Structure formats: structure tokens, C-alpha cells
Amino acid sequence: MSDLLESLPGHDPGAPMLSVEDLQVEFATAHGTVRAVNGVSYAVGAGETLAVLGESGSGKSVTARAVMGIVRAPRGRVTAGAIRLRGVDLLTLPEETRRRLRGTTVAMIFQDALSALNPVLPVGYQIAEMFRYHRGASRREARRRAVEVLDRVRIPSAARRAGDYPHQFSGGMRQRVGIALAIALDPKVIIADEPTTALDVTVQAQIMRLLGEIQREHGTALVLITHDMGVVADIADRVAVMYAGRVVEEAGAHDIYARPAHPYTRALLGAIPRPHLRGKRLAVIPGAPPDMSRPDEGCRFRPRCELAGPGCADAPPLYDVAPGRASACHEWTKVIEG
Amino acid sequence: MGRYIVRRVLLAIPVLLGTTFVIYLAVYALPGDPIRALFGPNQVISPSVERALRERFHLDDPLIVQYGHYLAGLARGDLGTSFSGRPVSEIIRAGWPVTFQLGITAWLMEAVLAILLGTLAGVRRGKAADYTVLAGTTLAMGIPFFVVAYVAQFVFGVQLGWFPVSGADAGWPVAYLLPGLVLALGVLPQSARVTRNSVLDNLSADYVDTADAKGLPRRVVVWRHVVRNSLIPVVSLLGVSLGYMLGGTVLIEGIFNLPGLGYQIFTSIPQHDGPVVVGIGTLLVLVFLLVNLLVDLLYGILDPRIRLH
Numbered sequence: 001m002s003d004l005l006e007s008l009p010g011h012d013p014g015a016p017m018l019s020v021e022d023l024q025v026e027f028a029t030a031h032g033t034v035r036a037v038n039g040v041s042y043a044v045g046a047g048e049t050l051a052v053l054g055e056s057g058s059g060k061s062v063t064a065r066a067v068m069g070i071v072r073a074p075r076g077r078v079t080a081g082a083i084r085l086r087g088v089d090l091l092t093l094p095e096e097t098r099r100r101l102r103g104t105t106v107a108m109i110f111q112d113a114l115s116a117l118n119p120v121l122p123v124g125y126q127i128a129e130m131f132r133y134h135r136g137a138s139r140r141e142a143r144r145r146a147v148e149v150l151d152r153v154r155i156p157s158a159a160r161r162a163g164d165y166p167h168q169f170s171g172g173m174r175q176r177v178g179i180a181l182a183i184a185l186d187p188k189v190i191i192a193d194e195p196t197t198a199l200d201v202t203v204q205a206q207i208m209r210l211l212g213e214i215q216r217e218h219g220t221a222l223v224l225i226t227h228d229m230g231v232v233a234d235i236a237d238r239v240a241v242m243y244a245g246r247v248v249e250e251a252g253a254h255d256i257y258a259r260p261a262h263p264y265t266r267a268l269l270g271a272i273p274r275p276h277l278r279g280k281r282l283a284v285i286p287g288a289p290p291d292m293s294r295p296d297e298g299c300r301f302r303p304r305c306e307l308a309g310p311g312c313a314d315a316p317p318l319y320d321v322a323p324g325r326a327s328a329c330h331e332w333t334k335v336i337e338g
Numbered sequence: 339m340g341r342y343i344v345r346r347v348l349l350a351i352p353v354l355l356g357t358t359f360v361i362y363l364a365v366y367a368l369p370g371d372p373i374r375a376l377f378g379p380n381q382v383i384s385p386s387v388e389r390a391l392r393e394r395f396h397l398d399d400p401l402i403v404q405y406g407h408y409l410a411g412l413a414r415g416d417l418g419t420s421f422s423g424r425p426v427s428e429i430i431r432a433g434w435p436v437t438f439q440l441g442i443t444a445w446l447m448e449a450v451l452a453i454l455l456g457t458l459a460g461v462r463r464g465k466a467a468d469y470t471v472l473a474g475t476t477l478a479m480g481i482p483f484f485v486v487a488y489v490a491q492f493v494f495g496v497q498l499g500w501f502p503v504s505g506a507d508a509g510w511p512v513a514y515l516l517p518g519l520v521l522a523l524g525v526l527p528q529s530a531r532v533t534r535n536s537v538l539d540n541l542s543a544d545y546v547d548t549a550d551a552k553g554l555p556r557r558v559v560v561w562r563h564v565v566r567n568s569l570i571p572v573v574s575l576l577g578v579s580l581g582y583m584l585g586g587t588v589l590i591e592g593i594f595n596l597p598g599l600g601y602q603i604f605t606s607i608p609q610h611d612g613p614v615v616v617g618i619g620t621l622l623v624l625v626f627l628l629v630n631l632l633v634d635l636l637y638g639i640l641d642p643r644i645r646l647h
Contacts, residue, residue, distance in 0.1 A: 068550075102551055102553030104553060107552075110551075115543070115544040115545065116548045117548065118566075119643055120566055121566070129562075133555060167643050
């Protein structure tokens with residue numbers, strides 16, 4: 001099925017597996033139009049893991065939904081930008097072609113598997129559907145393949161459990177089913193939207209390990225949306241930090257921990273609880289994210305930033321800090337020097 | 339599951355007792371005298387015949403004694419005898435196939451139309467199809483259904499000649515299509531709207547995003563995922579609507595001259611023929627209770643989360 005992508009206009013084997021360019025997504029709300037994603041760009045190569053970091057409402061999930069093509073009209077709309085798979089711009093494709101790429105080339109893992117799975121259909125059926133409608137498999141063949149996939153995500157006695165309904169699984173097992181849906185057709189890109197947020201800490205580690213293994217085996221490009229800095233350090237190659245609908249810093253995972261180049265990133269890292277600070281007050285970032293329906297023309301982090309000066313009334317561009325590193329802060333040199 | 343069914347069946351006994359009493363009371367309270375009604379306004383009957391009939395049907399006893407006689411007969415499996423002399427059990431045996439075919443036809447029409455129209459309106463929310471369904475159901479709710487019945491009979495039966503005007507001679511399904519449709523129209527607005535709202539609720543559910551993200555064709559997302567979930571409240575409503583339809587058969591069978599159970603009630607009420615009205619009325623209640631039990635069992639199949647214990 002990767003043939004489909006190769007046959008589409010603009011295909012370039014040398015282009016990044018997934019690249020999001022200057023994406024804008026708007027929502028119509030009772031308080032007017034909200035631009036939830038305002039010029040986001042990031043790229044992921046095959047076999048690479050990009051962590052997209054940011055607090056709730058920063059636009060990280062909306063960007064992911066735009067990539068999947070499940071931003072719902074008429075209220076939500078992609079208004080500008082490009083989403084490219086190996087150079088093919090998805091936004092210019094007819095809906096039917098986009099549909100055939102979903103699940104086969106780009107797939108998504110949702111945060112809460114309990115609500116993301118259909119409550120009235122057996123899990124095996126929900127996986128088998130993908131083989132039936134994308135691969136033209138018979139019911140029987142599709143069911144057999146579904147059991148194989150459940151086996152791959154290490155669900156014990158997969159053949160028997162395929163007939164069970166989502167509510168009959170524990171939280172961790174259910175998220176494995178969610179992963180099984182995403183990996184069933186060996187997609188090139190997987191977007192995982194906070195896949196472990198709804199799970200116990202012990203189960204979180206198992207799920208992340210499973211995701212890592214699958215990615216290594218198949219050379220999948222993984223976009224991991226999270227607000228868990230610990231997870232980022234463990235498995236991400238690169239990190240994009242989002243704030244108020246923009247990417248404010250992008251860098252290799254190691255660099256960003258060692259020397260953040262944006263005050264928001266630095267504040268996030270400062271807010272991680274650490275054992276040697278036991279008994280001290282937890283660090284917080286003062287203030288709250290901006291009201292997205294009345295955007296600030298300047299730097300959106302300005303009201304919460306300790307380095308804010310008069311120059312910050314102009315929105316900062318993404319400055320190239322180093323090769324493969326960028327920061328949207330006028331004062332990035334001061335930040336990076338600590 | 340087995341215990342649940344037994345409990346529901348046992349619960350039906352007091353309900354049935356209550357129903358027979360209420361219907362009995364209603365027939366008893368009808369103005370006029372049953373014997374006079376039987377012989378019509380102009381015919382004179384001899385006092386001895388009248389006395390014998392009153393004796394036989396216990397008409398001079400107090401209500402509670404009459405009802406006691408009726409229950410005693412019921413316990414022996416005797417549904418009583420019509421004033422015309424025919425046993426009620428025989429009347430029921432002759433009439434039930436007609437009512438059964440009419441009921442099934444109407445119920446199927448309601449279910450299919452409600453799900454089709456409701457889903458169409460829900461999926462095309464705010465578009466022409468949605469407003470058409472909304473306007474159509476409002477109209478259907480506003481017109482009394484005996485008016486619909488007479489108009490349908492006149493237009494499609496008499497003028498266009500598409501369907502038989504009356505009678506069941508043409509057999510199933512031809513003879514039952516028009517009366518079935520009229521019967522279904524009485525309950526359709528509500529079930530179509532419940533379907534629409536249920537579809538709308540489900541369209542915004544997270545599992546629909548998952549189904550879309552899997553790249554399933556739109557029709558599969560709608561019919562396999564959304565409609566399948568939306569049916570849960572609709573099915574319980576279909577059970578309730580059967581009650582309205584069974585009541586509706588009285589008028590519809592009367593208007594379309596279908597010799598079923600409803601028709602018997604339709605002709606027995608002016609005759610004050612208590613045994614027939616009570617017997618058939620109770621049977622219809624029994625059917626209603628059984629169907630709703632089946633609906634509740636179906637509920638557990640539709641929604642695996644609420645399998646009954």
C-alpha cells in the first residue's frame with residue numbers, strides 16, 4: 001500500500017517521512033474564531049521519534065488531528081500550511097485518497113482507549129475491519145490477522161480475547177488494543193497522543209517500551225505528544241516545544257535538557273520534581289496560557305516571561321540557534337548561556 | 339438471565355390482573371344497557387328471554403361479583419362467551435392472524451423508516467434533508483391518525499387504486515401495506531427524532547474519530563459504528579411504540595375493515611360486549627409485556643456493557 005503514496009504527486013523519496021509546514025488550524029466558537037494552531041512546523045524522519053511537548057491547549061493535539069485529517073468541519077478548519085508525507089501534500093489530495101492513506105500510511109494512537117474504542121463491537125472486529133476495507137481480506141482472513149496483531153502487542157490468549165469488548169479489558173490491555181489498531185497495517189508514521197496519560201505509572205513504562213520496540217522493528221516515524229518530560233528524556237530523538245499554538249523551540253532531546261534555548265522550555269524543565277529538592281515547594285510557571293480568541297501580536301509567552309522586554313512586542317521568528325536547533329525567542333543567547 | 343426472565347414473567351401476573359379489572363370497569367361504566375344494545379333500538383324482546391340473558395351473563399349482580407365470575411372462568415381457562423353466543427377464545431383464534439400480520443407490517447415499517455430517516459437527518463444535520471425530516475415528523479404528529487387513515491384510504495385506495503380500499507382478502511402483504519403504514523406513521527415521528535438525536539450524540543463520540551483515523555469508508559463509519567451505537571435507545575422506544583400501535587389497531591382495523599382483534603373490539607364496544615373487550619384487551623396487554631421483555635433482552639445484545647445478570 002506504500003505504492004499509493006509513491007504514486008501521488010510530489011512524492012520525493014529524499015523528503016522527510018512527515019513534515020508539517022506553517023500549519024494553521026482555526027475553530028469557530030461562541031467567542032469568535034480561535035486560531036488553535038498558528039504556524040506550526042516540524043519534521044520527523046523514518047525511525048525517528050519526535051516528542052511534541054506542551055501544556056493543555058498549546059495546539060499539540062489539534063496539529064496531530066490535522067495530520068490525520070480528523071479536524072471536524074464546519075467548526076474546525078485547516079486554513080493554511082502543508083502536511084507532507086515524503087513530499088506529498090495531504091491537504092491538496094482528494095478526500096478519498098486521504099482516507100486510503102489513513103491507517104495504512106499514517107495512524108494514530110489516542111489518549112483514552114476506553115472512549116476511543118467502539119463500546120459495542122468486539123476488539124478483534126475493530127482491528128479486522130482495517131484488513132477488510134484496506135486490504136480486501138475476507139472476514140475470516142481479517143479475523144486471523146487481527147489475532148496476530150493482538151499477539152504482536154502482547155495481549156495474552158489473543159485468539160480468545162479478540163471476541164471480548166473494550167470494557168472487559170484493563171486500562172493497560174485496552175491501550176495495547178489501541179496500539180494494535182494503529183500498527184495493524186504497518187504504517188510509516190504513527191502519532192501517539194498522550195498514549196499513557198490515562199494509565200498507572202507502572203503500566204506507562206510497559207506501554208512506552210512496547211511502542212519503542214515496534215518503532216525500532218519497523219522503522220516507523222513516531223510523533224509522541226506528551227507533557228511528561230520524563231518520557232521525553234527516555235525515548236525521544238528530537239523535541240518540539242509548543243506554546244499557544246506555535247512551536248517555540250525545536251532541538252535534539254539531549255541538547256534541550258542540557259541547554260534549553262527558550263525561557264518556556266527552561267521553566268518547564270525547572271518544574272520537574274526532583275528527589276534532591278524533597279521538602280521544597282514545587283516550582284511552577286507563574287500566570288496562565290493566553291486567551292487564544294484574543295491573540296497577542298507579540299511574543300505570546302511575554303506575560304509569563306522573566307526576560308520580557310520592550311522588544312518582545314514583536315513576535316519572534318524561529319531563530320536558528322545551531323544546526324537542527326531553533327528557538328522563537330529574541331533573547332535566546334541569554335537563555336542558552338543560563 | 340434465567341432468573342431475570344422468571345422474575346419478569348411473575349411480575350406480569352399482577353399487571354394482567356390490574357388490566358383486566360380496569361378494562362372490565364370501563365366496559366361496565368359505559369352508558370346504556372348491553373341487552374338493549376344487542377337487540378337494537380326498535381326490536382322488542384320478550385321479558386323471559388331478557389331475564390334468561392341477564393341471568394346467564396350475571397348482568398344484575400354487582401360489579402365485583404361479575405368480575406369474580408369472570409376471573410373464576412379465566413382460572414379454568416375459559417375466556418367467557420360473547421353476547422352473540424360465540425366463545426371469546428374462538429373469536430381470538432379467528433382474529434389474531436390478521437392483527438399479527440398488521441402489527442408486524444407496521445412495526446417493521448416504523449423501525450426501518452425511523453432508522454433511515456433519523457440517521458439521514460442526523461448525518462446531514464442543519465441541511466435540507468434534516469429540515470425535511472423535521473417538518474415531515476411535525477406534520478405527522480399534528481394530524482390525528484384516523485384522519486390520515488381516511489385520507490390515505492381515499493387517495494391511495496379509491497382514487498389511485500394502488501392498494502385495496504378495505505378488507506384482508508388480498509392477503510399479506512398487499513392488504514396490510516396501507517393500514518400498516520398509517521399505523522406506523524402514528525409512532526414514527528417520535529422514533530425518527532430519537533434516532534436523529536442519538537445519531538448526533540454518537541457522531542461526536544471519540545470512537546468515531548478512531549474509526550475515521552482507521553481510514554474506514556464513511557458509510558462503514560456511519561452504519562457500522564454510529565448507527566449500531568445509536569440503536570440502543572431506539573430499540574427500547576420501538577418496544578413502547580408497539581403499545582400505541584396495538585391500541586391503534588382498534589381504529590385502523592375498523593376503518594380498513596380488517597377482521598382482526600382490534601376490529602372485534604371496535605364492534606364490541608358499542609354492543610357493550612364486555613367478555614370480548616376484556617378478553618382481547620388483556621391479550622393485547624400480554625403481547626405488549628412479552629415484546630417489551632424481548633426488547634430488554636435485545637438491549638443486552640446491542641450493548642454488551644449492560645448484559646443482564
